[in-house]
Amino acid sequence: MENSVSLLSMRGITKRFPGVLALDDVSLTLGRGEILALIGENGAGKSTLMKILSGDYPQDRGTIEIDGEVAEMRDSRAAIERGVVIVHQELCLAPNLDVASNIFLGHEPKKGLVVDKKRLYDEAKVLCDRVGITVPITTPVEMLSPGEQQLVEIAKALSYDVRILILDEPTSSLSEGEAEKLFDVMRMLKSEGVSIIYVSHRLHEIELMCDRATVLRDGKFAGELPKEKLVSEEMVKLMVGRNIDAHFGEHKNRARGEKIFSVKNLVPYGGKGSVDFDVYRGEVFAIAGLVGAGRTELLQAIFGAEERFSGNIYIDGKIVRIENTNDATKAGLALVPEDRKELGVLLEMGVDKNITITGLDTYRPPFADKKREDEVAAEYVEKLDIKTPSLTQEVCHLSGGNQQKVALGKWLAVSPKVLMLDEPTRGIDVGSKSEIYKLIDKLVSEGIGVIMVSSEMAEVIALADRVLVMHERRAAGILEKDQISEENIMTLATGGSVN
């Protein structure tokens, strides 16, 4: 750091959410006119830390100092008064308002009680010139490209007296040219003495733009990299490198059987490249990547739940037509979605009705065979050890782990050929997690093909036989068993290449 006294210092920040320690004693410093990269894997705590700094929610412990004075960020207004402004990953503009009105939204210059239109447009023009917005300031922002909208957000930030600008994944929706323009603005702000915290997964941009990097891992401070060590390998090494917990059970060498499932030339709606892969009997095929890399969309497209541009799906070597979820289930596919409460289970219906909703039409159609239903529900409650006081208990009363078992059970009850799991252990306790890992192992040994999307690196490493890594809505590469490592996955996931 050039300045001996830093502009910002966050010390010992700790934040606990129900069930998780999101941040554990994290510290961060920022000098004047410095561009600091904040990096880490999914769920490392980057966003939480920045939300605390910008007053979105309070820390449980720790202090924030600006210019050596303790600053309490009660709300975002308090943060803005101290010159801390955040530009969120999802832009927060009012689409129908014009550029100038958006820039001053919420703090319009006033003449008495009414908005001073002339000053608003004059000052907006000055700000737009500074950040290089060339479109007329009376254009509604919904007409602008994502890059231009991003610049409007930055102009909005500059309309406050910004000293610390937080950019959360600013380039994720920008084209290369637009990103270049953003970098020019960042350089200009730096030269004017504004400090920037840059949250990004794009490591080459960090190499190019940043002075220093703070790395988080699992909610803890993992290390710091000075300018001369800001290279991809160093960053990846600090971001990963964690011990794999023992709760995955012993991972036997699985015997790979014949090919049961293939995807050829599949482009999900909104995808940026085609995806091809095969799944063999008796293996766990994992799909890794950063949040927003298009993994969930890929599974939804395969399952017929969302549209796709193109692509063929083969089961047991035969092409199958999948236009909707009904086609998919009839073909032997199953999907346990990531959003358990909204898509995975019917919260207000009983455990029994949830488990049998997939198979009810096969028992004794068109009638609802309640006797058979009770038998099937009881069978899977026992097999999966679902803790519920009764079969008719509404699923909303169960714990997250047991809800997830219901979401799994309803598919196991119809014996799918290929089971797709989207973040199967998200938000559930450690005990249920290890039960689900054992279950996955068991299913695979019974010859079911398992496709698993997971953001938990340790989970992928421990369970997967092969890994498809996705990066920005296209396939970045497939890693074979002996290539699977955190470094390789992170390298592919951040846009690098593995020999």
Next chain:
Amino acid sequence: MKKLMGMIILLVVLMAFICIYQFSTTGEAAFLKPINLANLLQRVGMLGIYSLGAGVVIISGGIDLSIGSVIALVATTTALFAAQGISPWIIVACMLPVCALLGWWHSFIVGRFSLQPFMATLASLLFFRGFARGIADGKGITLDATPAFNFIGNGNIFGIPMPFIILLVLGGIVAFIMNYTVMGRYLFAVGRNTEAVRYSGIKVNTVRTVAYVTCALLAGIAGAVELSYTGEVQPANTGLMYEMWAVAAAVLGGCSLRGGEGTVFGVIIGAALIRVMENGMNLVGIPSDWQWSVIGAVVICGVIADAAHKQRQAKQIKS
């Protein structure tokens, strides 16, 4: 279930109150006279038939505002063509498939264009009311009914009015579908959470179609019964606001506009409650101009009591 019990108790208390009030003022309970009871059951039957349809759609998470206009459409076309000498039975038999097609159309545009059911069926409310008025030139038509057709609205078996018998038969069929078939289960589930059902590999469009077709068919049957009952049709007034009474009956009977909740029995109780309230108010001499206000007040009390009960439950779950 608790809510349904509450409504049954309310119904019994209301009837007891009417009897006691009449007995204490006039020395006899006119409410219990066979002619009053028959009239009451006839009117419960009429309201109940199309309320069943509203109930099924509401359970599946939708709403159908076209019920009254469909009743007007069937009644008007039947009266109009019957005047040309065609048997009303044949005309009704031809109109029911048209009703089914209309139900399919509602489901189709809701599914295909993600329209709100409110808008999809509001358009039909306007369209078919206008259509019925248009083809009849806005004039009322008297039905030259055969005795057999007259029977479905005005006849009785062992003193029980036909509309009520029709309600019991149709109610039995709908209750069977809702409780003992796969489709019934799907209807409840779709009402709870359409997306979760879609992610269970079920064609939710088909389920939705069943709901709207059932509703339109029941409205069509109600149209025939209505025509038989009144013996004439006024295209501008026949069936007017019936969809609102149907929603009120369904909600009083335990259906929730959130979807996924309700029973056929409850809908019939709801319809009975509305008719007993009307009948009681007539008997005790509350001016008919005030009666809607009273029913409106009862509906809102019922809904608030239900919502408050649910909030208490939700708090218990959290703690």
